[in-house]
Amino acid sequence: MFLRNNEVRQAVFAYERAKRGPVKDLVIHFRRDEPRIRFDGQNQNGGHTVWLYPAGGQEYFATRPQTANYLYIQEIQFSEDQQIATVNVYRGDGSGYQGRQLTVTRQGTDQWMVTDEVELKAESVK
Numbered sequence: 654m655f656l657r658n659n660e661v662r663q664a665v666f667a668y669e670r671a672k673r674g675p676v677k678d679l680v681i682h683f684r685r686d687e688p689r690i691r692f693d694g695q696n697q698n699g700g701h702t703v704w705l706y707p708a709g710g711q712e713y714f715a716t717r718p719q720t721a722n723y724l725y726i727q728e729i730q731f732s733e734d735q736q737i738a739t740v741n742v743y744r745g746d747g748s749g750y751q752g753r754q755l756t757v758t759r760q761g762t763d764q765w766m767v768t769d770e771v772e773l774k775a776e777s778v779k
Contacts, residue, residue: 655687657765661729661738661757664765666692668755669724673744677721678703680713682728719747738765741773 662681669676679695680703695702705713707728717723725743732738738757743750752773757765 655684657731657735657738657759658683658687658729659690660763660765661740662726663690663692664757664767665726665740665742665755666695666724668767669742669744670694675700676724676744677701678717678723680705680723680725682707682710682726722746735759 666679675694677699678701679692683689683704683706685706689704692702694700703713710725723743723745725745727741727743729738729740736759738759739754740757741752741754743752745751754771754773755767756769758768760766
């Protein structure tokens with residue numbers, strides 16, 4: 654069921670890092686039965702990867718250090734044929750955040766690439 658989630662997450666992480674720079678906390682929305690992976694370059698220089706269960710977002714954002722910036726990759730939605738994924742991502746810090754919906758397209762076996770982004774109106778990241 655979650656076979657391609659981490660492939661899409663890696664594409665989103667690489668895109669965001671290349672386009673907007675690194676973050677202190679990479680926050681991933683995931684389910685208990687999904688495997689965790691390493692995101693190349695995230696844990697160097699004091700970065701953290703935070704794996705959040707669906708109910709954990711409110712507690713994390715209430716207690717996180719306000720000076721640390723973050724990228725929150727939310728739940729992934731796939732097209733019926735599993736070739737296109739959409740995912741909302743939020744990048745922010747203690748002063749606010751910006752949301753975007755990214756479209757990620759399968760380019761080949763296990764290769765995904767962000768092909769579009771749309772800015773989201775302000776809403777809750779929970």
